[in-house]
Amino acid sequence: MICLECLDSSIMDVDECQPLYQDVQNFYKGLNMEVDKEIPLRLVDSGFLSKIILFSLCRIVAGLTLAHEMMHGWLRLNGFPYGKLDPYVSEGISVVMSYMWLENEMMSGTDSNVASPSLSSSSNPYIKGPRSQFERKLGEFWKCKMENKVCPIYGDGFRMGYAAVLKYGLKSVLEHMKSEGNFPR
Ligand SMILES: [Zn+2]
Structure with a gap:
């Protein structure tokens, strides 16, 4: 359950990241995948x-x-x-979701010429502001990193899951995962 992959670079203050937490929740809601507020918070609390x-x-x-x-x-x-889910399936689809969130993030928000997030209007780094060049570059870097990761679980799992989502749509992929424990080919 605790995903060590996430630990290498991600660290956050639980209260401060509430606005971001809500943004991510809204992203799931937009996909018709509502997540009960309590559970993930507990998951975050009890986890890493x-x-x-x-x-x-x-x-x-x-x-x-x-x-x-x-x-x-x-x-x-x-x-x-x-x-019963193979780790490459459960981790793969989780990477797919973060990848899709990132794509969504990169497409939304207005461009600005702000060079660094510290110069944006909000002092809370988790409140969505104008997309800075830094964030844009960082987003591209992370997309590239996920796309090219050499790892049978997070890398291959992501690529297989994402290919399936592009081919069949997220809903069908999830249904298939639930019944077969695998990605549709
Ligand atoms: Zn994970």
Whole structure:
């Protein structure tokens, strides 16, 4: 359940990241995948965050982690046979969700010439502001990183899951995962 992959770069303050948490939740809602507020927070509390109280790097990286962890929570809440899901399937689809969140993020928001997030109007880095050049570059970097990751679970799992989503749509992929425990080919 605790996803070590997320730990290498993502660290956040639970209260401060509430606005971002809501953004990610809205992203799921937009996909017709509502996530009960209590569960993922507990998941976050009981998971990696409570053990490492550190502070934020930035909104994009924190959002990627939340979108990823929220998918683990969603799968559990929706009765997916977690024990039977191969890690490359459960992790793969979670990376797909964070990738889709990132794509959505990169498409939304207005461009600005702000060079650094610290210059944006909000002092809370998790409140969505104008997309800075820094965030844009960081977003592209992370997309590239996810697309090219050499790892049978997070890399291959993501690529297989994402290819399936492009081919069949997210809803069908999830249905197939639930009944077959795998991605449709
Ligand atoms: Zn994970």
